Amino acid sequence: MPLGEFDLIARWFTRPARQAVLGVGDDCALLQPRVGCQWAVSSDMLVEGRHFLSTVDPRRLGHKALAVNLSDLAACGATPVAFTLALALPRVDEGFLSGFAEGMWALADAHGIELVGGDTTAGPLNICITVFGELPAGQALLRSGARAGDELWVSGCLGDARLALEVFRGALALPAADFESVRRAMECPQPRVALGQALRGVATSAIDLSDGLVGDLGHILRRAGVGVRLDWSRLPRSEVLAAQPPALQQQCLLAGGDDYELLFTAPADRHAQVLAAGASVGVPVTHIGAVLAGEGLTIVDARGVAIEPGAWRGFDHFAGEAR
Amino acid sequence: MPLGEFDLIARWFTRPARQAVLGVGDDCALLQPRVGCQWAVSSDMLVEGRHFLSTVDPRRLGHKALAVNLSDLAACGATPVAFTLALALPRVDEGFLSGFAEGMWALADAHGIELVGGDTTAGPLNICITVFGELPAGQALLRSGARAGDELWVSGCLGDARLALEVFRGALALPAADFESVRRAMECPQPRVALGQALRGVATSAIDLSDGLVGDLGHILRRAGVGVRLDWSRLPRSEVLAAQPPALQQQCLLAGGDDYELLFTAPADRHAQVLAAGASVGVPVTHIGAVLAGEGLTIVDARGVAIEPGAWRGFDHFAGEAR
Numbered sequence: 001m002p003l004g005e006f007d008l009i010a011r012w013f014t015r016p017a018r019q020a021v022l023g024v025g026d027d028c029a030l031l032q033p034r035v036g037c038q039w040a041v042s043s044d045m046l047v048e049g050r051h052f053l054s055t056v057d058p059r060r061l062g063h064k065a066l067a068v069n070l071s072d073l074a075a076c077g078a079t080p081v082a083f084t085l086a087l088a089l090p091r092v093d094e095g096f097l098s099g100f101a102e103g104m105w106a107l108a109d110a111h112g113i114e115l116v117g118g119d120t121t122a123g124p125l126n127i128c129i130t131v132f133g134e135l136p137a138g139q140a141l142l143r144s145g146a147r148a149g150d151e152l153w154v155s156g157c158l159g160d161a162r163l164a165l166e167v168f169r170g171a172l173a174l175p176a177a178d179f180e181s182v183r184r185a186m187e188c189p190q191p192r193v194a195l196g197q198a199l200r201g202v203a204t205s206a207i208d209l210s211d212g213l214v215g216d217l218g219h220i221l222r223r224a225g226v227g228v229r230l231d232w233s234r235l236p237r238s239e240v241l242a243a244q245p246p247a248l249q250q251q252c253l254l255a256g257g258d259d260y261e262l263l264f265t266a267p268a269d270r271h272a273q274v275l276a277a278g279a280s281v282g283v284p285v286t287h288i289g290a291v292l293a294g295e296g297l298t299i300v301d302a303r304g305v306a307i308e309p310g311a312w313r314g315f316d317h318f319a320g321e322a323r
Numbered sequence: 324m325p326l327g328e329f330d331l332i333a334r335w336f337t338r339p340a341r342q343a344v345l346g347v348g349d350d351c352a353l354l355q356p357r358v359g360c361q362w363a364v365s366s367d368m369l370v371e372g373r374h375f376l377s378t379v380d381p382r383r384l385g386h387k388a389l390a391v392n393l394s395d396l397a398a399c400g401a402t403p404v405a406f407t408l409a410l411a412l413p414r415v416d417e418g419f420l421s422g423f424a425e426g427m428w429a430l431a432d433a434h435g436i437e438l439v440g441g442d443t444t445a446g447p448l449n450i451c452i453t454v455f456g457e458l459p460a461g462q463a464l465l466r467s468g469a470r471a472g473d474e475l476w477v478s479g480c481l482g483d484a485r486l487a488l489e490v491f492r493g494a495l496a497l498p499a500a501d502f503e504s505v506r507r508a509m510e511c512p513q514p515r516v517a518l519g520q521a522l523r524g525v526a527t528s529a530i531d532l533s534d535g536l537v538g539d540l541g542h543i544l545r546r547a548g549v550g551v552r553l554d555w556s557r558l559p560r561s562e563v564l565a566a567q568p569p570a571l572q573q574q575c576l577l578a579g580g581d582d583y584e585l586l587f588t589a590p591a592d593r594h595a596q597v598l599a600a601g602a603s604v605g606v607p608v609t610h611i612g613a614v615l616a617g618e619g620l621t622i623v624d625a626r627g628v629a630i631e632p633g634a635w636r637g638f639d640h641f642a643g644e645a646r
Contacts, residue, residue, distance in 0.1 A: 028363035033356035040351035047446030123370030128451035
C-alpha cells in the first residue's frame, strides 16, 4: 500500500514543538505571542518550472522554499518563530521527500524556526510556506519609510541567480566551478535574517530582492513617494558575473530576480552604523545610490551620466519578462 | 499586455486593513496580538480535480477555499482574525478571478476575517490559504481532550457532500432539486465558527470533519487514547440522503468527507449546555455516541448490535479510498 498522507506527515514533517504551545497534529497549531510584540506574516508559493527546475536537488529545493519566506521576514527585521508547509505532490517519492525535508529542516534549525502545521495533498508539485516572525511593536522595516537624503544599500552580490538561469536556458556556458558558484546562488539563497534584525532602528526602509533590483526598487519608490539615483558601477557583483559582457551583467544585476538580498535605505548620517550592522552579522553591505525628492529612477554610470533605461523591468509572473 | 501579478493583487485581493497593523503590500503583513490570547494557525491547500471539480462556480470555489480553513479555526474554538491567500493560476481569467474573489470576500466579511497577504503565480490551479484566529490562552478545543464517559456529538448533517460527488461521478442520479441541495453542501460548506466558540468551556475535544467521520474520529481516539461507541441510527442525515440505499448511506455518512461539520465530545452532565450552545448559534447538534475507556470504534445499529466494520476508512489523499 502506498504511503498515506498522515504517514507522510508523521515521517518527514513532524517534530515535537519547542516554542509552540501545540505543533503539528491538531486542527490548528497554537502559538503564544510575546507581550508587546507584533507578528510579521508572509506566504510564498513555489511552482515547478516557474520558481525551480525539475532537475533541482530536493535538498536545495527544501532549503529554497523556506529561504524565500525567511527573506520576507528578514526584510521586515522580524525574528522567525514558526511556519506552515502545504505541499502538493504528484506522487510519494521517498527520495524526494527525504531530501526536501533535510534541506528544509537544516535551514529551519539554523534560524530557530519550527514547523507547526500545514497540509499535504496529491497534485502538480506546489510548495506553499507561510512564515510567522516577531518584532517589537512599531519597529518593522517597511517599504514606505525611505526619505529623500537617505542612502540606498544592498546586501551581498546581485545577479548570480539570473546568470545561472541563463546557463540552464542554454544562453551561455560557464566553466564548471563558476557554474556551480552561481547555481548555488540560484538554488541555495541565504536569507538575510540576522542583517534585517541588525538594521532595525538603523534603516528607514527595506525590501527583499526577489523579482529583480529595478522592479523591487520600484515598490519602495511608489510606497515612499521618492526618487532614486542608482550608481551602476557600485552594484556588487561576483567575479563570475563581472567577467560577463556588459549587456548580460546589466540584465542580471538590474532585472535578474531570485537574489534574496536586502535592498534598504538609511539616513546618510548612519552610514557607519549600516556598515557596522553588516559587519556584526558577517554580511557585506554596499552603498549603491541615493534617495531623492521627486519621483522615478535614474541609473548613472561611473562618471555620473544617466544610462538609457532600456529594459529595466521587474519579472512579473503573469506579464512575463518585458525584455 | 496581459494583466500582471501586481495588477491582479491590486484589483481583486487588496482592501484597506481594518484590524491588521499592515495588510497587503509590503514584504510581510503586521498583526498585533491581543494580550492574553493565543493564536490558532492552520493551512489548507486545494487542488483542482482533488478538492474541487473544474466545473465549479468560481464564487463557490472562493467560498469553499476559505470555508475549509475557517472550519479548522472553528474546531479549536478560535475567533477568525486574518488570512493569507496564495494562488497559482494557469492564466489570468477575469471571470474566474472576480467570481472567486466575490465568494471569498462574502465569507470573509461574514466572519470578520481579513486578507493580509499572500502570493500569486502562474501554474496549475492551486489555492493555499493560511488562517489565523485568536482565543484565550488555554481554552482551545483539542482532539486530545476526550474522556471516557463523555458523549459524542456532531453538528449539522453528514454525507450530502459525498452524495453529490457520487452524482458527479455518474454513480447515481438525483432529481434536480435534490441534486442542487447536496451539491450546495459539497460546494458551499458553512464553517461552524460560532458553534466552535460557543463550545469553549463546554466541549472536551473537537475536530472538523473533512476526511470522513470514521477517519476523523480516529484522530480523536488516537490522540485521547479512548474508544467510541457510535450509534448508526442517530447519525444526522438529510432527507435526500435518508432516501438512498443503506450501503450508499453508510458510505456517505461514515466515510464521505468534505462535511466540514464539528465532531466533538462533552461530559454527559453538560448535555443541556451542548444543546443550548447549538441553539444559541442556530446550528443543530446531535448526540451520536459515547466515549469509552479502552480503544477502538464500535458502530451499533438501532438495537445496539455491532455492525461489521466493513469499509470504514477515512479518505487519504495518497493511499486513495480503500473501499
